[in-house]
Amino acid sequence: MTLITDVRLRRILDSRGNPTVEADVVTESGGFGRAGAPSGASTGEYEAVERPPAEAIAAAREHAVPRLVGEAYAGNQREVDTILHAADGTDDFSKIGANSAVAISMAAAKAGADVLGAPLFQHLGGAFRGENFPIPLGNVVGGGEHAADATDIQEFLVAPVGAPSIEDAVFANAAVHGVVAELLEERDVPSGKGDEGAWAPSIDDEAAFEIVDEAVSQVEDDVGFEIRFGLDVAAAEMYDADSETYEYESAGINRDTDEQIEYIADLVREYDLVYVEDPLDENDYEAFADLTDRVGDRTLICGDDLFVTNTDRLTEGIDQGAGNSILIKPNQIGTLSDAFDAIELATEHGYDSVVSHRSGETEDATIAHLAVATDAPFIKTGAVGGERTAKLNELIRIADDAT
Numbered sequence: 313m314t315l316i317t318d319v320r321l322r323r324i325l326d327s328r329g330n331p332t333v334e335a336d337v338v339t340e341s342g343g344f345g346r347a348g349a350p351s352g353a354s355t356g357e358y359e360a361v362e363r364p365p366a367e368a369i370a371a372a373r374e375h376a377v378p379r380l381v382g383e384a385y386a387g388n389q390r391e392v393d394t395i396l397h398a399a400d401g402t403d404d405f406s407k408i409g410a411n412s413a414v415a416i417s418m419a420a421a422k423a424g425a426d427v428l429g430a431p432l433f434q435h436l437g438g439a440f441r442g443e444n445f446p447i448p449l450g451n452v453v454g455g456g457e458h459a460a461d462a463t464d465i466q467e468f469l470v471a472p473v474g475a476p477s478i479e480d481a482v483f484a485n486a487a488v489h490g491v492v493a494e495l496l497e498e499r500d501v502p503s504g505k506g507d508e509g510a511w512a513p514s515i516d517d518e519a520a521f522e523i524v525d526e527a528v529s530q531v532e533d534d535v536g537f538e539i540r541f542g543l544d545v546a547a548a549e550m551y552d553a554d555s556e557t558y559e560y561e562s563a564g565i566n567r568d569t570d571e572q573i574e575y576i577a578d579l580v581r582e583y584d585l586v587y588v589e590d591p592l593d594e595n596d597y598e599a600f601a602d603l604t605d606r607v608g609d610r611t612l613i614c615g616d617d618l619f620v621t622n623t624d625r626l627t628e629g630i631d632q633g634a635g636n637s638i639l640i641k642p643n644q645i646g647t648l649s650d651a652f653d654a655i656e657l658a659t660e661h662g663y664d665s666v667v668s669h670r671s672g673e674t675e676d677a678t679i680a681h682l683a684v685a686t687d688a689p690f691i692k693t694g695a696v697g698g699e700r701t702a703k704l705n706e707l708i709r710i711a712d713d714a715t
């Protein structure tokens with residue numbers, strides 16, 4: 313029934329207006345799945361390779377599609393993903409492109425679920441999933457590679473840790489996003505939005521901390537449950553290897569590695585941060601381990617560019633005690649099976665998984681299902697904006713048994 317009979321690939325628009333890959337997978341019994349590849353801007357050095365979409369599509373049509381059509385079963389995700397690896401033949405998807413690979417992998421999963429008549433999260437995670445929901449991390453202020461002339465820290469992320477339901481959590485994040493706008497207006501600070509829909513004002517990080525802290529407190533008082541916040545520092549983007557310092561341009565400060573560790577540890581204590589992603593350079597496991605040692609008992613130290621959803625890099629991190637959580641971006645590694653393996657390895661070793669969007673997104677909501685299917689404690693997918701709410705609203709639908 314789930315034998316793949318057609319794979320179609322096309323270029324579509326992503327949220328930045330750039331082309332990306334969309335895949336359709338059709339099965340013998342008429343099952344259908346469609347998925348779009350996201351795309352990063354602050355990409356990790358060790359990510360699987362995203363090829364220009366036209367090239368990725370041509371290469372996948374030549375090398376992968378013939379191996380799938382009439383040969384593979386969409387209901388057998390491992391088989392599909394193994395074939396994608398074999399068709400590519402490299403260890404970083406540089407031949408067919410991780411963008412083609414991930415779009416086909418996710419579309420096959422959806423086609424498999426369609427044939428089975430099961431929601432995607434259940435097809436991926438089994439009958440006992442669907443009760444637990446991830447806490448959504450919502451980006452409300454940001455800069456870095458996602459907006460020019462804004463904060464040095466890439467993302468200020470709201471975490472409604474005490475929300476009684478996913479619906480309450482999603483609306484709390486949107487409310488904080490709204491209050492941040494009011495506070496910016498009160499201070500006469502004009503602001504556009506960055507790539508992920510967060511406000512991107514021309515302020516330094518210190519001012520952003522004040523504003524987000526105040527907005528979180530206001531909304532916490534309104535909703536009556538605990539809301540905290542966290543960061544994606546995206547420190548690899550600030551790190552200058554020549555001077556071996558982290559460059560905070562808006563504040564005009566450079567910090568060496570010890571000072572960076574101290575600074576982040578102080579922020580964790582001062583703002584009771586619940587989450588800190590990529591506080592240090594993507595090559596510095598040792599510094600990650602040092603920071604984890606200091607504050608890992610009170611916050612999540614998450615590796616995004618550090619681990620790139622890669623089990624080899626996660627294994628190195630586990631060995632060194634670097635971080636206590638991993639960001640999971642399926643397109644960083646190329647297939648859903650690889651993303652699952654990273655989550656399983658993390659769980660086995662007490663690392664929390666944070667399933668994540670990219671700054672360039674489509675309406676695709678696979679990551680919402682992936683988070684529920686794997687019982688991930690957090691999902692990072694923005695707070696507002698159509699390509700972000702596609703995932704948040706899908707979580708609400710999953711909770712309502714309406715997917």
Ligand SMILES: C=C(OP(=O)(O)O)C(=O)O
Pocket residue numbers: 351352353354355356457544546616668669670671672
């Ligand atoms: C979502 C992120 O941004 P990008 O997709 O640009 O890597 C991130 O760094 O976590």
Ligand SMILES: [Mg+2]
Pocket residue numbers: 544546589590616617
């Ligand atoms: Mg990141």
